[in-house]
Amino acid sequence: MSLPNKSRTLAKAFSGILGVDEKSMMEILVKWHPEDLTTFRNESSSIFLKDKYFLFERWQDYHIAFLVKEFLRFQDVVVQWTMHPWERDARMARKALDGRPQAYGLLIELACTRSSDELLGARKAYQSLYVESIEEDIASRVEGIERQLLVALVSTYRYEGSRINDVAVRSEAIKLGITINRHGDKKKLFKDEEIVRILATRSKPHLKAVFKCYKETFNKNIEEV
Known part of the structure; x- marks a missing residue:
């Protein structure tokens, strides 16, 4: 990639239009010489200002503040990714x-x-x-x-196998429907110990079967509650 193209790529990486492009920054900056950086600063007026007293290129303050925030976000992502x-x-x-x-x-x-x-x-x-x-x-x-x-x-430590108890599925789907009809408010379901037991302890395949049975029995999705 030519120097002008690299300068445009780096300016875009710093711009933050779609977030800071850390990968492009590092690929270019680690290979550049001081004179390349000077050219970049001179050509990137949206990022750097020419100091009117001492004639050097300096960062615009608001852009530094933006980059600090973005790099902190990037740092947080990197730290979490390596955990x-x-x-x-x-x-x-x-x-x-x-x-x-x-x-x-x-x-x-x-x-x-x-x-x-x-x-x-x-x-x-x-x-x-x-x-x-x-x-x-x-x-x-x-x-x-x-x-x-x-x-x-x-x-909970849920069972993770594929076995499903069809009798329990139907019983719990009906229990869910009756409790929903009785309380009306979805949050009030959390007060019902039996509902909490079903949601917290049953395996994921079992719960999918319960919700499917609920839909077939009461003619609506559980998400509509």
């Missing part, structure tokens, strides 16, 4: 608990998308990092009806 998955999930869970109730969805995502071993590993890492269990942390920090469900979700 052991257990530690990453434990720190994400703690961050969710330190945030507002709207962040509790992250706890549900972690509990529902990780395998039983992965979730157990995150619980071990949480204890190591914060000298308390994630279960007790949720129980002491979360207020309201979500607490019972969240504690149950992170405490």
Whole structure:
């Protein structure tokens, strides 16, 4: 790639139009000589200003502030990417608990998308990092009806096989439908111990079968509740 093309590529990488392109920056900058950098500064008026007193090219202050923010974001991504998955999930869970109730969805995502071993590993890492269990942390920090469900979700070790009990599926789908019709409000479902047990302990294939049976029995998707 010619120097003018590299300069344009680097200017675009710094621009932040689609975020900072760290890969392009490093590929170009590590190979450039001081004179190449001088040319780049002179040709990138959107990034650098010519100092009117001492005639050198200097960064525009607002652009430095923008890049600092972007590089911190990049640093956070790199740090998280290199973490052991257990530690990453434990720190994400703690961050969710330190945030507002709207962040509790992250706890549900972690509990529902990780395998039983992965979730157990995150619980071990949480204890190591914060000298308390994630279960007790949720129980002491979360207020309201979500607490019972969240504690149950992170405490469980789900069966991960493919076996499904058809009798239990139909029974639990009907139980789910009756409870939904009785309470109306989806959040009130979390007060029902039987519903919490189903959501927190049943395997993912079993829950899919329950939700399918619910749709067939009550003629609506569980997402519509």
